[in-house]
Amino acid sequence: MIFPLLRIVTGGVLLVSGFEKTIHPYQNFLYAIQAYQMLPGWAETLTAVLAPWVELITGLFLMLGLWTMQALRWALMLFAVFIVVVAQALLRALPLDHCGCFGSWIQATPRQIIVFDSFCFLALMVLLRHLAKTQRFSLDERFTRR
Amino acid sequence: MPKQKLTVIIVVGAVAVVVAVRIFLSLSAGQMDPSRMRAKGDPKARVRIVEFIDFQCPACADGALKLKKIYTLHPEDVRIEMKYFPLMTIHRHTMTASTYAECAGRQGKFWPMHDLLVERQAQWRDLISAEGMFTQFAREAGVEEAALQRCLASPDVEQTVMQDRDLGRSLGVESTPTYFINHKVVVGSKSLTEELNQYFGQNR
Numbered sequence: 011m012i013f014p015l016l017r018i019v020t021g022g023v024l025l026v027s028g029f030e031k032t033i034h035p036y037q038n039f040l041y042a043i044q045a046y047q048m049l050p051g052w053a054e055t056l057t058a059v060l061a062p063w064v065e066l067i068t069g070l071f072l073m074l075g076l077w078t079m080q081a082l083r084w085a086l087m088l089f090a091v092f093i094v095v096v097a098q099a100l101l102r103a104l105p106l107d108h109c110g111c112f113g114s115w116i117q118a119t120p121r122q123i124i125v126f127d128s129f130c131f132l133a134l135m136v137l138l139r140h141l142a143k144t145q146r147f148s149l150d151e152r153f154t155r156r
Numbered sequence: 157m158p159k160q161k162l163t164v165i166i167v168v169g170a171v172a173v174v175v176a177v178r179i180f181l182s183l184s185a186g187q188m189d190p191s192r193m194r195a196k197g198d199p200k201a202r203v204r205i206v207e208f209i210d211f212q213c214p215a216c217a218d219g220a221l222k223l224k225k226i227y228t229l230h231p232e233d234v235r236i237e238m239k240y241f242p243l244m245t246i247h248r249h250t251m252t253a254s255t256y257a258e259c260a261g262r263q264g265k266f267w268p269m270h271d272l273l274v275e276r277q278a279q280w281r282d283l284i285s286a287e288g289m290f291t292q293f294a295r296e297a298g299v300e301e302a303a304l305q306r307c308l309a310s311p312d313v314e315q316t317v318m319q320d321r322d323l324g325r326s327l328g329v330e331s332t333p334t335y336f337i338n339h340k341v342v343v344g345s346k347s348l349t350e351e352l353n354q355y356f357g358q359n360r
Contacts, residue, residue, distance in 0.1 A: 067170060113330055
């Protein structure tokens with residue numbers, strides 16, 4: 011039971027994060043990305059437009075358990091990127107009040123979010139390792155039963 | 157139903173939900189009714205800027221100074237309108253600064269007070285109590301003190317500030333500074349510079 015629950019929770023995190031950003035002007039997320047001072051201007055804009063959709067779709071698939079293995083890999087990649095981005099900001103001591111990860115809905119400091127993201131990353135690694143258990147109560151399970 | 161077909165339906169459904177929510181939010185957004193008291197420039201200027209700022213936010217002060225420079229250089233091309241968006245949870249003096257600016261505005265001294273608040277933000281943002289300094293700024297801006305004190309005690313001042321903030325929220329403003337430049341959303345000082353460069357060039 012714990013594996014499908016973890017899958018739904020981690021998927022939910024991505025879904026909420028992506029949904030908040032896609033329903034609001036992308037410029038809000040662009041502002042958050044600019045604070046990390048990692049990318050050239052054009053890449054910041056591209057990321058601000060595309061990344062929320064990737065989060066949203068990955069989160070949705072993970073929650074529903076559709077294309078579970080692929081969704082887990084995408085989610086792992088996303089959380090790995092989040093960890094690297096926040097870690098470099100902490101190492102460079104960038105003046106960030108909050109991480110900008112969930113827009114205005116949830117505000118967490120970079121230190122809080124790196125712990126949370128690391129937990130999600132580890133959880134996803136475990137889920138990927140136990141794919142059969144993770145796919146319980148999923149749409150994938152319904153398709154394989156047929 | 158085949159898996160691929162279900163995948164397409166889910167993706168299209170998710171996009172449709174997001175689009176529907178965006179349409180709902182835009183329909184329920186407040187109207188930006190022009191405030192003459194906190195606006196300067198020709199209402200028919202080719203560049204109309206509405207700024208949502210928090211007086212205690214450093215990026216807002218930076219943006220305000222950029223806008224002041226642009227307005228000084230191109231007064232006939234720019235219309236600037238200011239809206240309050242105080243972030244009280246992180247800035248302890250922001251509401252007080254906003255009420256002083258609003259009361260100065262009610263005496264026709266909004267922009268001198270606004271300029272003093274942003275230009276000297278570094279002097280007051282870390283103070284425990286900033287009222288004394290704000291009163292001094294008001295004097296410098298030419299605000300009549302007795303009327304200022306009466307205004308500050310009036311509950312509708314904070315209400316005006318909060319109305320602006322609620323309007324901003326309904327328009328999707330999440331952080332400060334956020335600008336609407338000819339209706340296009342621009343967030344942050346860096347994006348403001350890039351956008352202004354498009355209108356006035358880099359050597360403005």
